Amino acid sequence: MSSTPPLYRLCGVTRRYTSAQSGMRTVLNIRDLSIPHGQIMVLVGPSGAGKSTLLRLLNWLEPPDDGEIHFEGGIYGAQREPPLALRRRVTTVFQRPVLLQRSVAENVAYGLRLRGQAHADARIAQALAAVGLDTMAHQPARTLSGGEAQRVALARAMILEPTALLLDEPTANLDPYNVGVIEQTVRRLNETQGTTIVLVTHNVFQAQRLAHRVALLLDGQVVEEADAETFFHAPRDTRTSAFVRGEMVY
Amino acid sequence: MQLIFSGDAALAEIVWLSLRVSGIALFISTLAGIPAGALLALKRFRGRRFVVTLIYTGMAFPPVVIGLFVYIFLSRSGVLGGLNWWWVPSLFTPAAMIVAQTIIAFPLVAGFTMAAVMGVDPSLRVQVRALGASPWQSTWAILEEARTGVIAAVVAGFGGIISEVGAVMLVGGNIQGRTRVLTTAIVLETNKGNFSMALALGIILIGIAFVTNFFVLRLQGRTFE
Numbered sequence: 001m002s003s004t005p006p007l008y009r010l011c012g013v014t015r016r017y018t019s020a021q022s023g024m025r026t027v028l029n030i031r032d033l034s035i036p037h038g039q040i041m042v043l044v045g046p047s048g049a050g051k052s053t054l055l056r057l058l059n060w061l062e063p064p065d066d067g068e069i070h071f072e073g074g075i076y077g078a079q080r081e082p083p084l085a086l087r088r089r090v091t092t093v094f095q096r097p098v099l100l101q102r103s104v105a106e107n108v109a110y111g112l113r114l115r116g117q118a119h120a121d122a123r124i125a126q127a128l129a130a131v132g133l134d135t136m137a138h139q140p141a142r143t144l145s146g147g148e149a150q151r152v153a154l155a156r157a158m159i160l161e162p163t164a165l166l167l168d169e170p171t172a173n174l175d176p177y178n179v180g181v182i183e184q185t186v187r188r189l190n191e192t193q194g195t196t197i198v199l200v201t202h203n204v205f206q207a208q209r210l211a212h213r214v215a216l217l218l219d220g221q222v223v224e225e226a227d228a229e230t231f232f233h234a235p236r237d238t239r240t241s242a243f244v245r246g247e248m249v250y
Numbered sequence: 251m252q253l254i255f256s257g258d259a260a261l262a263e264i265v266w267l268s269l270r271v272s273g274i275a276l277f278i279s280t281l282a283g284i285p286a287g288a289l290l291a292l293k294r295f296r297g298r299r300f301v302v303t304l305i306y307t308g309m310a311f312p313p314v315v316i317g318l319f320v321y322i323f324l325s326r327s328g329v330l331g332g333l334n335w336w337w338v339p340s341l342f343t344p345a346a347m348i349v350a351q352t353i354i355a356f357p358l359v360a361g362f363t364m365a366a367v368m369g370v371d372p373s374l375r376v377q378v379r380a381l382g383a384s385p386w387q388s389t390w391a392i393l394e395e396a397r398t399g400v401i402a403a404v405v406a407g408f409g410g411i412i413s414e415v416g417a418v419m420l421v422g423g424n425i426q427g428r429t430r431v432l433t434t435a436i437v438l439e440t441n442k443g444n445f446s447m448a449l450a451l452g453i454i455l456i457g458i459a460f461v462t463n464f465f466v467l468r469l470q471g472r473t474f475e
């Protein structure tokens with residue numbers, strides 16, 4: 001396929017959890033998955049398939065139990081965590097954002113402050129304008145609505161100009177207006193900055209609207225990974241067709 | 251009332267010693283108690299449950315019994331007092347009172363800090379890490395989010411020692427000009443039937459509590475609403 005190496009390559013990556021009831025369980029087992037540079041990759045799959053777990057591994061919020069994650073020329077795994085500077089090239093927007101009990105602007109500035117970058121007023125204003133919240137900079141974050149809070153979460157991630165932006169069901173429970181703002185912002189970020197996007201969604205229509213490539217996860221395994229056109233219109237796996245037709249129960 | 255404002259030198263000394271002893275004890279127990287509380291709230295380790303039980307017990311422990319233990323340890327025939335090490339304070343000194351008050355305040359600060367930190371949304375830690383926080387930075391973020399409760403923990407520690415009588419009486423001995431503090435002076439003046447003096451001291455004590463809490467509320471600022 002393309003000659004440039006992918007941003008991520010996962011080889012034999014597994015993640016196991018131990019719980020009191022079911023003992024040890026493998027929730028993720030990825031034989032070989034590449035996430036190309038500068039594209040929007042959408043992860044779909046039923047609840048419990050391991051989508052959020054995969055995003056946590058991609059952001060090094062937890063290590064894999066086995067396997068290799070190739071990223072930006074390095075190979076990382078269970079015993080080898082990337083240095084902080086590299087980890088900071090990636091960030092995640094979660095389904096339920098938790099903001100700091102501070103002003104909206106301070107929330108947006110937070111990641112920059114962690115990196116020792118002060119005096120970023122112009123960038124903060126720019127990030128807030130991108131999500132349509134420029135008038136709310138000085139409002140306490142806890143007074144925001146769910147949709148506004150999620151837009152702040154997107155702004156505080158965007159301002160870091162990450163190489164990869166991971167989004168875990170960022171629009172679940174949001175109204176169409178907020179869904180629109182978030183989708184538009186994500187698409188523009190991808191187009192103008194070339195940010196690699198990995199988006200988890202339960203919404204097949206959203207996947208169709210945004211995806212360049214799509215991967216279907218089932219029981220922790222990648223069933224099919226293809227460009228959006230193929231995935232939605234000529235899938236190889238019957239389980240993919242069932243998912244696309246909305247026949248998969250989740 | 252006149253007594254309070256007359257600028258009596260002995261009285262000023264008592265107030266100053268009270269603030270100094272409790273202030274230093276609070277400083278030490280805050281320095282140790284906030285990290286300890288944060289650690290207990292955020293880390294899972296063997297024996298954690300046991301340590302938490304100890305802290306909770308300490309929070310409800312009668313100060314006078316702590317005073318008794320300190321007395322036994324520091325007395326000339328005691329475990330530490332007998333060693334004559336330079337850093338072991340002698341009984342009936344402000345230093346001995348500071349030791350007792352530090353032990354009284356520590357579990358209060360640590361216990362309430364732990365509760366406050368545990369009250370912070372557990373997702374916050376993951377989300378600030380996703381934004382690029384180092385382990386220290388994420389711990390700091392959690393403490394900042396818990397700041398209202400952490401400040402309350404320090405206030406509880408201060409309240410627990412500035413108003414405490416039994417332990418300072420035991421290990422300090424209520425020696426005039428050396429170890430007499432507000433609470434022990436109140437006991438003494440009341441016993442002597444000197445009610446107006448006792449009352450004046452009591453009003454000063456309440457005043458100290460009020461003024462500190464007033465400033466604490468200002469410190470908690472916007473989060474307190």
Ligand SMILES: Nc1ncnc2c1ncn2[C@@H]1O[C@H](COP(=O)(O)OP(=O)(O)OP(=O)(O)O)[C@@H](O)[C@H]1O
Pocket residue numbers: 017018019027045046047048049050051052053054
């Ligand atoms: N910390 C954990 N400890 C134990 N089990 C876990 C943990 N995190 C996730 N799991 C389990 O791992 C499996 C995959 O979870 P994950 O959250 O990745 O699924 P998902 O695809 O994101 O699902 P959803 O669409 O519902 O968000 C689930 O069965 C879940 O119960």
Ligand SMILES: [Mg+2]
Pocket residue numbers: 051052053168
């Ligand atoms: Mg999930």
